Every structure is written in structure tokens, then in C-alpha cells.
Amino acid sequence: MLSDEARLTERVLxxxxxxxxxxxxxxxxxxxxxxxxxxxxxxxxLLMLHEDLQYSQQxxxxxxxxxxxxxxxxxxxxxxxxxxxxxxxxxxxxxIDGLFRMMRQQVPQTLQETLSRxxxxxxxxxxxxxxxxxxxxxxxxxxxxxxxxxxxxxDLVEVIRLVLERFGDDALRGGSALRxxxxxxxxxxxxxxxxDQVFTNLLSNAIRYGRGKPIVVGAVGVGENARFWVxxxxxxxxxxxxxxxxxxxxxxxxxxxxxGLGLGLWIxxxxxxxxxxxISVRSEVDAGSVFTVEIPRNG
Amino acid sequence: xxxxxxxxxxxxxLRETLQVLLDDSGYGVTAVANGKAALDKLRTGARPILIxxxxxxxxxxxxxxxxxxxxxxxxxxxPVVIMTARRKGTDLLPAPSRDILxxxxxxxxxxxxxxxxxxxxxxxx
Numbered sequence: 001m002l003s004d005e006a007r008l009t010e011r012v013l014x015x016x017x018x019x020x021x022x023x024x025x026x027x028x029x030x031x032x033x034x035x036x037x038x039x040x041x042x043x044x045x046l047l048m049l050h051e052d053l054q055y056s057q058q059x060x061x062x063x064x065x066x067x068x069x070x071x072x073x074x075x076x077x078x079x080x081x082x083x084x085x086x087x088x089x090x091x092x093x094x095x096i097d098g099l100f101r102m103m104r105q106q107v108p109q110t111l112q113e114t115l116s117r118x119x120x121x122x123x124x125x126x127x128x129x130x131x132x133x134x135x136x137x138x139x140x141x142x143x144x145x146x147x148x149x150x151x152x153x154x155d156l157v158e159v160i161r162l163v164l165e166r167f168g169d170d171a172l173r174g175g176s177a178l179r180x181x182x183x184x185x186x187x188x189x190x191x192x193x194x195x196d197q198v199f200t201n202l203l204s205n206a207i208r209y210g211r212g213k214p215i216v217v218g219a220v221g222v223g224e225n226a227r228f229w230v231x232x233x234x235x236x237x238x239x240x241x242x243x244x245x246x247x248x249x250x251x252x253x254x255x256x257x258x259x260g261l262g263l264g265l266w267i268x269x270x271x272x273x274x275x276x277x278x279i280s281v282r283s284e285v286d287a288g289s290v291f292t293v294e295i296p297r298n299g
Numbered sequence: 300x301x302x303x304x305x306x307x308x309x310x311x312x313l314r315e316t317l318q319v320l321l322d323d324s325g326y327g328v329t330a331v332a333n334g335k336a337a338l339d340k341l342r343t344g345a346r347p348i349l350i351x352x353x354x355x356x357x358x359x360x361x362x363x364x365x366x367x368x369x370x371x372x373x374x375x376x377x378p379v380v381i382m383t384a385r386r387k388g389t390d391l392l393p394a395p396s397r398d399i400l401x402x403x404x405x406x407x408x409x410x411x412x413x414x415x416x417x418x419x420x421x422x423x424x
Contacts, residue, residue, distance in 0.1 A: 086384035086402040091313045097406035098320055130403050 008039050015046050022057070024050035075143055082136035089130050096123050135263045139248075142270045149191040149274060156186040156195065156219050156226045163199050164217070167207070175212030176232075186221040188297030194271050195295070198279075201264040202230040202291045208260075209253060210234035213288070225277070225294045233288035242281060268293075302348035302417060303327040307337040307364065308382065309356040317351065317409075324410055334359030338367060341374060348417045350379045365397075378416035 018024050026047045034040045096119060103115050141147045164178055199217075206215045213233035220227050237245060241252035246269045251262040265279075272279045277295030304326045308314050314330045321328045329344060331337050333356040341347075354361035361381060368374040376396070384402040398412055 083384040087310055087313060090382075090403040091310070091316050093403050093405055094313075094316045094320055094409070098316070098323070101323070 004036065008036070008042070012042060012046065015043070019046065019050045019053065022054070026050070075140060078136060079140040079144070082133050082140060085133045085136075086130075089126060089133060092126050093123075093130070096126060132261065135261055135267060138267050138270075139263060142267065147270070147274055149194060151189040151191050153187065154190045154192050156188060156190060156228060157182045158185070159190065159192055159195050160199055160217065160219050160228060163196055163203065167200075167203055174207040174210065176207055176210050177214045179214060179216045181216060181218035183220060186219055186226045186297070188221075188226050188295075190226070190295070190297075191275065194275070198268045198271050198293060199228060199230070201268045202293070205264065205291075206230050206232035206234070206289075209289070221297065222294070224296060224298070226297050227292065227294045229290055229292040231288065231290040236285040236287050236289055237281070237283040238285050239283075242283060245281070246279070301325055301327070303329060303345060304413065304417075305337060305340060305347040305350045306330040307332075307334060307350060307356070307361070308353035309333055310353070313353075320406060320409070321413075326413075333357060334361060334364030334367070337364060341377075346373070347377060349413060350377055351413070352379050352381050354381060354383045354385070380412055380416060 015024065015026055024047060026043050031040050031043045031047070034043060100116075100119055100123075103112060103119065107115060138147075160180070160182075164180060167178070203215070203217065210232035211234045215233075216231045218229050218231075235253070237252045244250045245252050246265050248266045249262045250266070251260065269279050272293055272295060275295045277293060279291065279293045281289055281291050283289035304321055306314055306317050306321070306328060308317070308330070309332050311332070314332070318328045318330050329340055329347065331340055335358045337350070337352075338359070352361050352364065359367075361383075365379065368377070368379070378396040378398075381397065381399045382402060382404070383399060396416065398416055400409060400412055404412075
């Protein structure tokens with residue numbers, strides 16, 4: 001025969017277990033039926049605890065819904081806004097093309113040099129704007145799972161050579177000499193525009209953070225994989241930031257000193273992983289960084 | 300390469316830009332602001348060698364225009380180059396006579412794409 005106290009303890013433990021599962025069989029009537037006043041108080045307290053828990057759980061899930069909604073609104077806005085920006089960029093680009101043409105045909109030779117320089121700068125800024133908008137669109141595609149790859153047979157060496165050709169002037173402006181290490185062609189099924197994008201990102205980082213020192217890039221086939229890398233001798237990355245740099249909106253260099261959205265390496269990692277590959281970095285402060293990408297050739 | 304191109308875009312600046320650019324390149328250009336105006340022009344004017352079509356437009360958008368054009372044998376035979384910033388919803392559009400220019404595109408790409416389709420559609424060439 002259990003004592004009243006032992007029965008109450010057993011009952012309290014049972015109710016606590018119930019409450020843990022989000023249920024509670026205590027009612028106002030069952031409290032009133034209890035003879036002992038302190039037992040009544042304990043049961044009433046448990047009921048209140050249960051109700052508070054229920055309330056905070058509802059509140060929690062309502063807040064979560066709200067948060068998810070707000071993120072969806074943000075992502076939708078990002079998608080619409082970045083697409084919207086592409087039309088004025090198109091018009092601007094076509095106008096600059098037209099001005100170049102007019103200049104060559106109608107402007108006296110004496111003025112051409114200055115004018116051409118100004119148009120070049122405008123053209124470069126439009127390209128930069130287009131690049132930034134492209135990054136926003138990529139973020140929106142990646143976060144909503146709409147990233148699609150389209151692969152074709154290509155030589156990685158050729159893809160990289162074309163980027164280097166495009167980058168010649170930029171590297172010179174940054175003062176860095178470019179060297180390309182390769183042996184022979186590296187054939188594979190690649191999404192050319194995405195490989196181009198990843199390599200472009202790594203190379204523009206190397207130029208930006210390379211302090212005008214020489215930059216070495218390379219491409220090689222490693223069994224089933226294709227590997228390419230970009231090596232600079234610039235500011236380098238402190239070890240405590242190495243994991244952070246591939247994350248969204250993160251950057252190791254202070255945004256007060258170096259321009260950028262903090263999206264390039266995150267987008268690159270997402271693209272490389274979507275290709276079934278890996279991206280990695282080795283770096284030493286004041287000595288430079290090497291970024292290496294390895295992707296399957298027949299992925 | 301000559302012939303008339305119908306430009307359909309609600310953005311007045313882009314319309315004018317394309318008009319000047321294509322005109323300089325030896326094409327005749329008619330420019331309208333939406334799909335409905337394009338249908339009106341096609342009913343009354345001469346048959347263009349190509350239609351340069353925006354997708355998002357008020358009154359009648361590009362998708363609606365294409366639907367109407369598809370139902371008409373004469374219109375359906377005119378090559379259409381779609382100008383769009385989106386990739387979503389454009390996958391169902393390409394037919395042999397249709398192509399997509401993703402914004403932003405440059406003059407070279409524009410003229411190349413136009414020449415490709417205009418030549419293919421011109422029996423005189």
C-alpha cells in the first residue's frame with residue numbers, strides 16, 4: 001500500500017512525462033477532485049507549465065513560418081530585381097557599341113584617342129555591372145535549387161586560355177604577369193561557361209589580392225579528373241579565415257579596403273560541387289594563395 | 300543583307316537603340332511596344348524577315364504573341380528571336396525558327412543571331 005505522498009510523486013512524474021510529449025491529462029476537474037491542497041497546487045502548476053509550453057511552441061512555429069515567408073520574399077525580390085537590371089544593362093552596352101562605331105567613322109583622328117579611352121572605361125564598367133548582376137542571379141538560382149549545368153566535350157586548356165586572353169589587360173593594369181602551366185589538352189565533358197566563371201573568379205581574386213606580383217595558373221588531367229589552379233604571391237589569407245572564405249557573404253579581406261560582394265568563392269564552390277568536384281585553398285599570409293579545383297572529366 | 304525587322308519591346312530606350320543599330324546595319328526597322336501592336340502591324344504592313352521579341356510586356360506579352368502567331372500559318376513562318384533576361388519559361392519556346400538572346404547581349408551577338416535566322420528564312424539566299 002503506497003502512501004499518499006508516494007502516489008502523488010508517481011502521478012507528478014507521469015504528468016511530467018506526458019508534458020514532455022506535448023500532452024497533459026490534468027484538468028480543472030481533476031485538480032478539484034484532489035483532496036490535498038498542496039497536491040492541488042502542484043497539479044495546477046504542472047497544468048500551467050504545459051499550457052505555457054504549448055503556447056511558446058505555437059509561437060515558435062508561427063515565427064518560423066514568418067521567417068520562411070520573409071526569406072522567400074527576399075529571394076523572390078532578389079530574382080526579380082536582378083533580372084530587371086539586365087534590360088538597362090543591355091541598352092547601355094548596345095549604346096556603347098554604337099558610340100564606338102560612330103567614333104571610328106565620324107570623329108577626327110585627333111579626338112579618337114581620348115574618346116576611345118573614355119568609352120573603354122564605360123564599357124568596362126558596364127561589363128562589371130553585368131558581372132555583379134550575374135552574381136546576384138546565380139545566388140538566386142543556387143538558393144532556390146534552379147542551377148542547371150549544360151555539359152559538352154571541351155578542352156579545359158582551351159577554356160582557360162580564352163579567359164587569360166580576356167584578362168590580359170586587367171592583369172597588366174594590376175601589374176601582375178600571367179604564366180600558364182600546361183602539358184597537353186585536357187579533354188572532358190565540361191559546362192564551359194561555368195568552368196570559365198569559376199576560373200574567372202579565381203583569377204580576378206588573384207589579380208585583386210595579388211599585389212601586382214606574378215600569377216601562375218595551370219591545368220592538368222589527373223586520371224578521371226581535370227585539375228586547374230591559380231597561384232598568387234599576394235596578401236594571403238590568415239589560417240583562421242580559410243574556412244570562412246567559401247561561405248556566402250563572407251570575405252577574409254576587409255570590405256573597407258577591397259571591393260566585392262563576398263559572393264565569388266561561395267558561388268564558385270556551389271558550381272564546382274554541382275559539377276561533382278572540389279575546390280580547395282592553401283595560403284600563407286604575405287606569401288600568397290593557391291586555389292585548386294578538381295572536377296570529373298566525364299561527370 | 301536587307302529586309303525589314305519588327306522590333307517588339309515595351310522599353311522605349313531599348314527600342315530606339317535597336318532601331319538605330321539595325322538601321323545602321325542595313326535593315327529596315329519597325330518598332331512597336333507590345334504584342335498587340337505587333338499583330339496589328341503584321342496584319343497591315345509588309346512581312347518582316349524577322350521578329351525581335353521581348354517577353355515581359357503589358358497589353359499582350361511575348362508568350363501570348365507567340366501563341367497567336369503559332370495559330371496563323373503565315374505568321375508562324377516568320378523567324379522570331381526572343382530577348383529575355385530569364386531562363387525560366389523559355390525552354391518551351393525554341394522551334395527551328397525561334398532563337399533566344401539572353402540579356403545582356405552585345406551588338407555582335409545580336410547581329411550574328413539575326414543574320415543566322417534571317418538568312419535561313421530568306422528563300423532568295
